Amino acid sequence: MPHHMINKQVAARAVERPDAVAVIDRGVAVDYRTLDAAAESAAADLARHGAGPGTFVAVRLPRGAHLVMTLLAVLKTGAAYAALDPRWPPDRVGLLLEALDPPVVAGPSGWNPFSHDLSEWAALGERPPPVDGTADDPACVFFTSGTTGVPKGVVSPHRATTRLFAAGGPLSFGPGTVMCQSSPAAWDAFNLELWGPLTTGGTVVVAPDDHLLPHVLHQLVTAHGVNTAWLTASLFNLFVDLEPDCFTGLGHVLTGGERLSPPHIGRFLRRFPETVLANGYGPVETCVFATYHPIVAADVDRPDGIPLGRPVPDTTIELIDGEIHIGGAGLALGYLGDPGATAERFRNALYRTGDLGLLDDDGVLHFRGRADRQVKIRGHRIEPSEIEAVTSGIGQVKQCVVVPVPGARPGTYEKLALFYTAPPGSGPAWLRSRLAAVLPPYAVPDTIRQVPSIPVTPNGKTDTRLLLSRL
CATH class of the missing domain: 3.40.50.12780 (ANL, N-terminal domain)
Incomplete structure (x- = not known):
């Protein structure tokens, strides 16, 4: 046509x-x-x-x-x-x-x-x-x-x-x-x-x-x-x-x-x-x-x-x-x-x-x-890897992982949770302000948690189930 x-x-x-x-x-x-x-x-x-x-x-x-x-x-x-x-x-x-x-x-x-x-x-x-x-x-x-x-x-x-x-x-x-x-x-x-x-x-x-x-x-x-x-x-x-x-x-x-x-x-x-x-x-x-x-x-x-x-x-x-x-x-x-x-x-x-x-x-x-990690949250297309890349580029952050939190219906997600390791004094409020200066509002995770370490499963992968249980 x-x-x-x-x-x-x-x-x-x-x-x-x-x-x-x-x-x-x-x-x-x-x-x-x-x-x-x-x-x-x-x-x-x-x-x-x-x-x-x-x-x-x-x-x-x-x-x-x-x-x-x-x-x-x-x-x-x-x-x-x-x-x-x-x-x-x-x-x-x-x-x-x-x-x-x-x-x-x-x-x-x-x-x-x-x-x-x-x-x-x-x-x-x-x-x-x-x-x-x-x-x-x-x-x-x-x-x-x-x-x-x-x-x-x-x-x-x-x-x-x-x-x-x-x-x-x-x-x-x-x-x-x-x-x-x-x-x-x-x-x-x-x-x-x-x-x-x-x-x-x-x-x-x-x-x-x-x-x-x-x-x-x-x-x-x-x-x-x-x-x-x-x-x-x-x-x-x-x-x-x-x-x-x-x-x-x-x-x-x-x-x-x-x-x-x-x-x-x-x-x-x-x-x-x-x-x-x-x-x-x-x-x-x-x-x-x-x-x-x-x-x-x-x-x-x-x-x-x-x-x-x-x-x-x-x-x-x-x-x-x-x-x-x-x-x-x-x-x-x-x-x-x-x-x-x-x-x-x-x-x-x-x-x-x-x-x-x-x-x-x-x-x-x-x-x-999905065949990859991309998710849709509140209508926004979000790559958790983008948020992880930005977070990792912040000096005090040692490790981080972004985990989509499942919604009530299968295959849906209600929010993002960010877990990270960093020295004392680098708390969630500090990290949120740093992320808000770079990411659009919809991509700043709803929940940000500082943890002693990022847990892994016996086969070496991030234990997202354990992290979600801490919310």
């Missing part, structure tokens, strides 16, 4: 529906005409600062209409953006900026989109230099956990995002789509929430808080007609437990990122039988979703759990020695500046996920666990 560039899709919608609402941010509506014209002027200014084809622009801005305009403007210059969470510690941001080598940084002490409101940007009437780009060009970079202690930058092309919303596919959003935008911009789920509606003529409603809460979701549904939302499995379960009425009015709820809880799914389906509830699966290297499964009541009683589903358009799934390999238009271009890691994980136009799976007789994919 033909593929498209994100910015050209948005521009086409601005021509078709100029007065339609594109973004609602804290109650203020921005139409497509204003958004696209503002992004054009901002792109012209960014180009004067060096943004253009072959460059990566770092963006450190809070979620909102100015962030949307800035990302669209970056794409209009022919550059790709890397959205860096403003809450990330400076040391981590410094590592990422070194990898990106951006010509310009949008954010604190850098290029400032807040110098004008969007209507003022639009009124400038500027245009960036013309760019001949294709859907295979880089659109964005997502930084994900790496085993060496250095985050890996996943370079995702335009086609990886736009292929998700192909007409006739399960995510065929359109002018009637009003989607809640609550994910951090650094996540690939942000592309679902933002570009899904904007490339198809829908509306993005920005949630006002850093962490979406049930009553906030309900307010957005009531005030702005939100009808589509994405929630990680952990957040979905929490909402079902705390305030299930917050889902009232939603027509399409997407969840995933971790194993789904059949009891929570069952409670939701009984309460909202008309709402489409779907499980989406896909690592960031394949951009948001590689498979999609509309959940039905019979799935709740399956002994093998809720299925991952069938491939989305222009996506292929292959099992090689039981490991899930993904191919197709969603595939990333590789890891930024790391040809070795790219060659290891991307082979023969397929991405090795490290996930184990099974395809049933109907061609539906099921999850069977």
Whole structure:
């Protein structure tokens, strides 16, 4: 199927529906005409600062209409953006900026989109230099956990995002789509929430808080007609437990990122039988979703759990020695500046996920666990080896091990525990502050314990069972 560039899709919608609402941010509506014209002027200014084809622009801005305009403007210059969470510690941001080598940084002490409101940007009437780009060009970079202690930058092309919303596919959003935008911009789920509606003529409603809460979701549904939302499995379960009425009015709820809880799914389906509830699966290297499964009541009683589903358009799934390999238009271009890691994980136009799976007789994919130590906790992909590498690099630490703490359901994890040895005076509070200066908040272990030694089993492996018994 033909593929498209994100910015050209948005521009086409601005021509078709100029007065339609594109973004609602804290109650203020921005139409497509204003958004696209503002992004054009901002792109012209960014180009004067060096943004253009072959460059990566770092963006450190809070979620909102100015962030949307800035990302669209970056794409209009022919550059790709890397959205860096403003809450990330400076040391981590410094590592990422070194990898990106951006010509310009949008954010604190850098290029400032807040110098004008969007209507003022639009009124400038500027245009960036013309760019001949294709859907295979880089659109964005997502930084994900790496085993060496250095985050890996996943370079995702335009086609990886736009292929998700192909007409006739399960995510065929359109002018009637009003989607809640609550994910951090650094996540690939942000592309679902933002570009899904904007490339198809829908509306993005920005949630006002850093962490979406049930009553906030309900307010957005009531005030702005939100009808589509994405929630990680952990957040979905929490909402079902705390305030299930917050889902009232939603027509399409997407969840995933971790194993789904059949009891929570069952409670939701009984309460909202008309709402489409779907499980989406896909690592960031394949951009948001590689498979999609509309959940039905019979799935709740399956002994093998809720299925991952069938491939989305222009996506292929292959099992090689039981490991899930993904191919197709969603595939990333590789890891930024790391040809070795790219060659290891991307082979023969397929991405090795490290996930184990099974395809049933109907061609539906099921999850069977991990082939390595990577875990998902509260929707975040975490490499315990990265945390161990960072911890080991702290002078006083002699030994350390990170142990995921199992959740109530098989195959799930509720938190991370870090055990370490160090001289007296190097207590858990000291180590937590050192880790918080380097790791994003979600990767700092919930529990940190100083121990006399790291125990081992008779065969010489870390005795994780004994360590967990000490919690």
